[in-house]
Amino acid sequence: MTTPVAQIVDAAAYAQAVEEAVKAAAAYYAGGTSPLDDDAYDRLVRGIAVWEADHPDQVLPESPTGKVAGGAAEGDVPHTVAMLSLDNVFSPEQFAAWTASLARRIGHEAERFSVEPKLDGLAVAARYTQGRLTRLITRGDGTAGEDVSHAMGTIEGLPDELAEPVTVEVRGEVLMTTAQFEHANEVRIAHGGQPFANPRNAAAGTLRAKDRAYTVPMTFFGYGLLPLPDTEDALTERLGTLAHSELMTQAAELGVNTTATTRVSGVTAVSTDEVLTRIKEIAALRAELPFGIDGIVVKADLAADQQAAGFGSRAPRWAIAYKLPAVEKITRLLEVEWNVGRTGIIAPRGVLEPVEIDGSTITYATLHNPADITRRDLRLGDHVMVHRAGDVIPRVEAPVAHLRTGDEKPIEFPQVCPRCGSMIDTSQERWRCEQGRNCHLVASLSYAAGRDQLDVEGLGATRVIQLVEAGLVTDLADLFTLTRDQLLSLERMGATSTDNLLAALAAAKTQPLSRVLCALGVRGTGRSMSRRIARHFATMDNIRAADAEALQQVEGIGAEKAPSIVAELAELAPLIDKLAAAGVNMSEPGVTPPSETTTDTGTGSATASAPAAGPLAGMTVVVTGAMTGPLEQLSRNQMNELIERAGGRSSSSVSKKTTLVVAGDNAGSKRAKAEDLGIRLATPDEFATLVADYLG
Numbered sequence: 001m002t003t004p005v006a007q008i009v010d011a012a013a014y015a016q017a018v019e020e021a022v023k024a025a026a027a028y029y030a031g032g033t034s035p036l037d038d039d040a041y042d043r044l045v046r047g048i049a050v051w052e053a054d055h056p057d058q059v060l061p062e063s064p065t066g067k068v069a070g071g072a073a074e075g076d077v078p079h080t081v082a083m084l085s086l087d088n089v090f091s092p093e094q095f096a097a098w099t100a101s102l103a104r105r106i107g108h109e110a111e112r113f114s115v116e117p118k119l120d121g122l123a124v125a126a127r128y129t130q131g132r133l134t135r136l137i138t139r140g141d142g143t144a145g146e147d148v149s150h151a152m153g154t155i156e157g158l159p160d161e162l163a164e165p166v167t168v169e170v171r172g173e174v175l176m177t178t179a180q181f182e183h184a185n186e187v188r189i190a191h192g193g194q195p196f197a198n199p200r201n202a203a204a205g206t207l208r209a210k211d212r213a214y215t216v217p218m219t220f221f222g223y224g225l226l227p228l229p230d231t232e233d234a235l236t237e238r239l240g241t242l243a244h245s246e247l248m249t250q251a252a253e254l255g256v257n258t259t260a261t262t263r264v265s266g267v268t269a270v271s272t273d274e275v276l277t278r279i280k281e282i283a284a285l286r287a288e289l290p291f292g293i294d295g296i297v298v299k300a301d302l303a304a305d306q307q308a309a310g311f312g313s314r315a316p317r318w319a320i321a322y323k324l325p326a327v328e329k330i331t332r333l334l335e336v337e338w339n340v341g342r343t344g345i346i347a348p349r350g351v352l353e354p355v356e357i358d359g360s361t362i363t364y365a366t367l368h369n370p371a372d373i374t375r376r377d378l379r380l381g382d383h384v385m386v387h388r389a390g391d392v393i394p395r396v397e398a399p400v401a402h403l404r405t406g407d408e409k410p411i412e413f414p415q416v417c418p419r420c421g422s423m424i425d426t427s428q429e430r431w432r433c434e435q436g437r438n439c440h441l442v443a444s445l446s447y448a449a450g451r452d453q454l455d456v457e458g459l460g461a462t463r464v465i466q467l468v469e470a471g472l473v474t475d476l477a478d479l480f481t482l483t484r485d486q487l488l489s490l491e492r493m494g495a496t497s498t499d500n501l502l503a504a505l506a507a508a509k510t511q512p513l514s515r516v517l518c519a520l521g522v523r524g525t526g527r528s529m530s531r532r533i534a535r536h537f538a539t540m541d542n543i544r545a546a547d548a549e550a551l552q553q554v555e556g557i558g559a560e561k562a563p564s565i566v567a568e569l570a571e572l573a574p575l576i577d578k579l580a581a582a583g584v585n586m587s588e589p590g591v592t593p594p595s596e597t598t599t600d601t602g603t604g605s606a607t608a609s610a611p612a613a614g615p616l617a618g619m620t621v622v623v624t625g626a627m628t629g630p631l632e633q634l635s636r637n638q639m640n641e642l643i644e645r646a647g648g649r650s651s652s653s654v655s656k657k658t659t660l661v662v663a664g665d666n667a668g669s670k671r672a673k674a675e676d677l678g679i680r681l682a683t684p685d686e687f688a689t690l691v692a693d694y695l696g
């Protein structure tokens, strides 16, 4: 992993960078939302450090470099021994370099290492006097911390009373497990608050908050145990001589939860290679852990090795954090899509400005549900924190509200099911299409009955829903076997409507193959593609007999699309058979089927239909603007059908390949482009004359 650095060009940029970092760190350590994600913050601080190395006489006193918590946290309770931070490495090479430098300091290789997860919470010192928990202190600036004793009793793993009446200080990380975080947000929302952005923020905010009307549990993991001054008992004397792993066992015996209870740590490894293997194992388990980790902490285990290595001003020299890639980044929420699942659940999905998280580019993230969007007050254009770990679906965690410009737009919720148009059941947090599992059926029937497909008049969404709900129709083919009595049994269905619908369905059976194919809703076969396929193959049997290669002879079907069309048609085989059995037309009028004999000769033009005849033969025609005169009533789809009946090919965009542009009233850019390219233009009237023989 590389460690990029913010470029700082002059003293003014330096001062600005320091100010930005100090503000971000202050928000971060107070449990608020920082305008920077961790990567961005680290980049900035590294840039500051680089500039300071070149300009040592211009270092600002408030600079975050070299300080615990970037100097952003403080307190008035002095620590007996400094509570330091950790230095970082990012790769096996950097880690090997660290162990080598450690060996130089100690005078030999470290005897053995303990390997623990780097828990993503915040450090606290818990003071026990004769076994009773008396004080809780944050890390602060390392020399003094804030008294957070009000949180005693709310932290699991940090008992009020130890198993023995000893006077010691336990150090460790306070965090929220995923379950605790979810619970905390529920409670907070119930009290009218905004949900926390992530478990770390939640733990920091909760630990520091005094006088809250409610308490939410957190969890403690100890990773340090030390004597307190002016005490003399048997334990105090021993503590200074114990290895880290032994200290952890001791802490556990006293009743404190330690990192050793996480299934990923407590192991002491002898060699650098073993440590690296362990690091890899822990990293691989990251997404499954019930709490967040941002790295792995490796410590020289033996007290003697630690003493020989000593401390720097910001971090001990006998421990190192092997950082894992950040799983959270800040990016922008551009749009919200509403997807309907198999069971009818309508789920919002955020479209993001692409952002790289842990090596993958993320463009979508789940937004949970509408209530969650409202609670978080998310808006389009917001900067948002996006979380992704392992193979888990990325999710939008929280808006970074103070980065708003005022141009953000509210997120619109759908009023009806975005797939089938039915009502939405909004009684649960997860919205659901009232059609449930039938949503897809309703949507596909409505589509098939649409104007550009089978054009069944009187079969709108409401009627489709009624038929599906009554159990009369379970697939498209069932429409064509509906009886008069069945229809009459439906509510609001009189004799006239029934007869009209039956007539419309009878007419639909005679629609050309191109429309039947389109009605099947095969992906990638919209109106014009269906027409091209139907004109090429002439019959449904021929289409179904075609393999991917044969399909690619149709203009616009490439190597990618062809196999998926073949596969989908194979899946639809029972439905197509059922439609044919119900008497639905399966051929394209006016097209000669490719002859069997030519197929056998394998001349290459095997499945091609006879060269198109008609006034538009060989021409590519684009229609734009409003049609008038004899063409006035024709929809754009009907115009395209007309073009193809007359032997031409219809297209929606003007290019060098275009032969003719039919430009009606208010034709805009397409007409202009045609003029630019010197393409022949025709008025609707001129065109109507040209294709007069083919007008319906």
Ligand SMILES: NC(=O)c1ccc[n+]([C@@H]2O[C@H](COP(=O)([O-])OP(=O)(O)OC[C@H]3O[C@@H](n4cnc5c(N)ncnc54)[C@H](O)[C@@H]3O)[C@@H](O)[C@H]2O)c1
Residues within 6 Å of the ligand: 024, 025, 026, 028, 029, 034, 035, 036, 037, 038, 039, 041, 042, 068, 069, 070, 084, 085, 086, 116, 117, 118, 119, 120, 121, 122, 123, 139, 172, 173, 223, 259, 297, 321
């Ligand atoms: N987004 C922001 O604006 C912002 C601002 C400031 C800091 N940060 C982030 O905070 C991090 C730096 O924070 P830091 O200096 O407070 O600490 P750190 O996370 O770099 O490492 C030191 C801390 O690790 C913790 N820790 C967890 N598990 C441990 C274990 N098993 N043994 C020992 N210690 C363990 C301890 O609390 C210790 O104080 C960086 O990743 C930085 O990106 C972000």
Ligand SMILES: [Zn+2]
Residues within 6 Å of the ligand: 340, 344, 417, 418, 419, 420, 421, 422, 433, 434, 435, 436, 439, 440
């Ligand atoms: Zn629906």
